Amino acid sequence: MSLRSWRSAMVLCVSTVCVLAMVACGGEDNSEPAKAARAFTAAMSSQNVDATADLTTSPSQAADSLSVSFAGMHARTVEASVLDTVEYSDGTASFSMRTTWKWSDDREFTTKTNGSLRRLSTGWKVQWEPGLLNTGMPIGGRLQMVRTDATPAPTVRSTSGKTFMQMQPVNEIIINPAATRNLQRSVNSLAAAIKPIAPLVTAQVINDKIVAAQGGEAVAVTLRDPDMKVLAFDPERIAGVTIVKTGMLVMKDRRLSTPLSTGLTNYWQAVRDATAGWQVQQAAAGARPEKLAGEQGRAGPDIMTTVNQSEQLTLGDAVVEVAQPATIMTLDADSGAILAMAQNSAAAQRRILADVAYPTGSTLDPVFGALDATSKTQEEADQRLHHLGLGLTFTVPGVAAPRDGGGSSVAAASFRPQDFTATMLNMGALGVSIARFSGGDVDSVAPHLIKGLETKVSGGDLGKLDADTTRRIAAAMSATARTGDAGDITGAPGLRALVGTNGPDGPGWFVGISGGKVLVVYCEGARSGTAALQVAQKYYRLD
Structure with missing residues (x-):
């Protein structure tokens, strides 16, 4: 190829690129795609699921993903902004955005993501994809912010320094009225199953708890791991009954019971809350949550009481x-x-x-x-x-x-x-x-x-x-x-x-x-x- 032919080809390529992409330079971009992108980030900043989803090409899919992420992140504020916009001559555009999620105690998490826009009969819309929330997020994925507690948990001690109350694994036996066709039969069976260890939790007591829960799920009883071994039979065989493992502050000496435990538990929880860490995760069904940001909480001090x-x-x-x-x-x-x-x-x-x-x-x-x-x-x-x-x-x-x-x-x-x-x-x-x-x-x-x-x-x-x-x-x-x-x-x-x-x-x-x-x-x-x-x-x- 002659030098003249090469130069002509280069001019043609540069001209083609200029025709395909029009980049805003200097001052605010007032092009229609830029306005659409800014409207999208403004709706994100207001944490308005419907308004944000309506600005996308797939409102229902966007609403599903946005709602679980907004709920999972439970941020005090969200600050989303457009960094740049590029419009193409084929009726599409690309943009990049920065999103900062903020909580109390100066905790925050920032993402920089890329997206695209399409010109439809109803105007410019953001092409919905989960990657707008976090790069690489799969379909069905979500963002969530969870607390992280240091281990071991603080112990409540008596005046002599001995352990009075401590965190232990427990089992919440839950009955869900909506998950059984014969609620009373399930209640009676549950009362029979737990009778060897909790004889005072009768069918009437369980019914009262269901009423107090306004017909929703109710915790019939909470049992320690050793208690589960003396049940008459497995409660999960009963329709509508599930067992959830969790942790709870309980008396170390099972012979002891005191109304002071409520206030001590509240104070213990306040210590846990004050020393808790946090973690932002990307989560998806069937996958282990991926840590994106956060810090581990510090161990809280033991609580020294005057109890004898x-x-x-x-x-x-x-x-x-x-x-x-x-x-x-x-x-x-x-x-x-x-x-x-x-x-x-x-x-x-x-x-x-x-x-x-x-x-x-x-x-x-x-x-x-x-x-x-x-x-x-x-x-x-x-x-x-x-x-x-x-x-x-x-x-x-x-x-x-x-x-x-x-x-x-x-x-x-x-x-x-x-x-x-x-x-x-x-x-x-x-x-x-x-x-x-x-x-x-x-x-x-x-x-x-x-x-x-x-x-x-x-x-x-x-x-x-x-x-x-x-x-x-x-x-x-x-x-x-x-x-x-x-x-x-x-x-x-x-x-x-x-x-x-x-x-x-x-x-x-x-x-x-x-x-x-x-x-x-x-x-x-x-x-x-x-x-x-x-x-x-x-x-x-x-x-």
């Missing part, structure tokens, strides 16, 4: 002394540390909590009597009441938060309100205040459960105990233990006690100080005062 495991076992044995709802708590008489808390099944069903206020009735008559005798003004009475731990709200880390307000404040001129209420924490703080008082200047203290974490006190202030008021209350408590309603209690040397009810139908209370510990018993139902005394007596016999 031996004391917890004793309380568990004492609280079953009566059939009516009964709850019992002990605190260290010097520091206010919560040592243990237990309740019987009747109280558990009633959801009796440590930080919910209940009527005190006549129980606090000695307290209000002392205020009558020593306080000159309402303000002075309120302050002294607060210094005793009453009329305050205690928010104790590791103890479930109250459903309503906390304690009451005195509102009657005689300092004896008829509707005064208190929580078990209030009553425990009162007992600790009296136990700490020895005649000199003594500050009251708030109950606490997790070592190193302070209890928040609201509604008033703790402070120095008034000597005259405190001495009168202590004397009245001693008289109650010697010759009053608690006079028959044995096994409690130096006992000082408060006993009372809120009328014939209760509730009934017992607050006792003996052996360096404060005991609080709360019972509901008829003759609840007598029931509280029975539980207290059982405790002192076992202690």
Whole structure:
């Protein structure tokens, strides 16, 4: 080929390329394909599935893929933008885009992908393909962001450092009403299968759980791995029943049970959440998820509590002394540390909590009597009441938060309100205040459960105990233990006690100080005062 012929061929090739591709240079590209691409990224940024899908050549396929990725990524914000656009003379165009997914704590994940556009009768549309979300994503694939937890999980420890609660593998036995033709038959069969290990989870209990789940899937029972070996037969043979393996914070000693576990689990979960890592994955059916970005979470610290495991076992044995709802708590008489808390099944069903206020009735008559005798003004009475731990709200880390307000404040001129209420924490703080008082200047203290974490006190202030008021209350408590309603209690040397009810139908209370510990018993139902005394007596016999 001559030099002239070669040059002519080169000019022809360059001219052809210029005709086929028109690239926007300098300033914003206002071509129709560029506008379509920017509309697509704007819809992506709004995380609007329908709007984004409608800008593609395959709205239904795009909507399916976008919806699972938006849901799987659950990003706080999505920032998508067009980097460049190239239009071709054959009615197509190409573009590149950058997409940044952002979450809290400055976590983000960015992709740079390429796509194409086609000119249709309805205008320019993005050619849909999963690779727009992540290069190489297969059909049916999706993006997802998952949390990653460090191992081992934090352990909840007792005051001695022994393991109190720990993460263990468990099995959730789930019944799905929609997956069985005869729901009652499945329920009855499931109750029979788990009866050897969970006899209290009857068919009626399972039905109640299904009702609570509004007819959806319900967890009938959660069992540890060893429990599965003693079932009557495999529950998964029952229509509508599946078993899901997961992890759960449980008592290491299976003999122990406490309502404190709810609050401790919530705090433990908060520690797990704060130390969790994250990972963005590309996932597809039948394939192992592929890690795209993220970082591993750091191990969380063990949670040190003031719980005494031996004391917890004793309380568990004492609280079953009566059939009516009964709850019992002990605190260290010097520091206010919560040592243990237990309740019987009747109280558990009633959801009796440590930080919910209940009527005190006549129980606090000695307290209000002392205020009558020593306080000159309402303000002075309120302050002294607060210094005793009453009329305050205690928010104790590791103890479930109250459903309503906390304690009451005195509102009657005689300092004896008829509707005064208190929580078990209030009553425990009162007992600790009296136990700490020895005649000199003594500050009251708030109950606490997790070592190193302070209890928040609201509604008033703790402070120095008034000597005259405190001495009168202590004397009245001693008289109650010697010759009053608690006079028959044995096994409690130096006992000082408060006993009372809120009328014939209760509730009934017992607050006792003996052996360096404060005991609080709360019972509901008829003759609840007598029931509280029975539980207290059982405790002192076992202690």
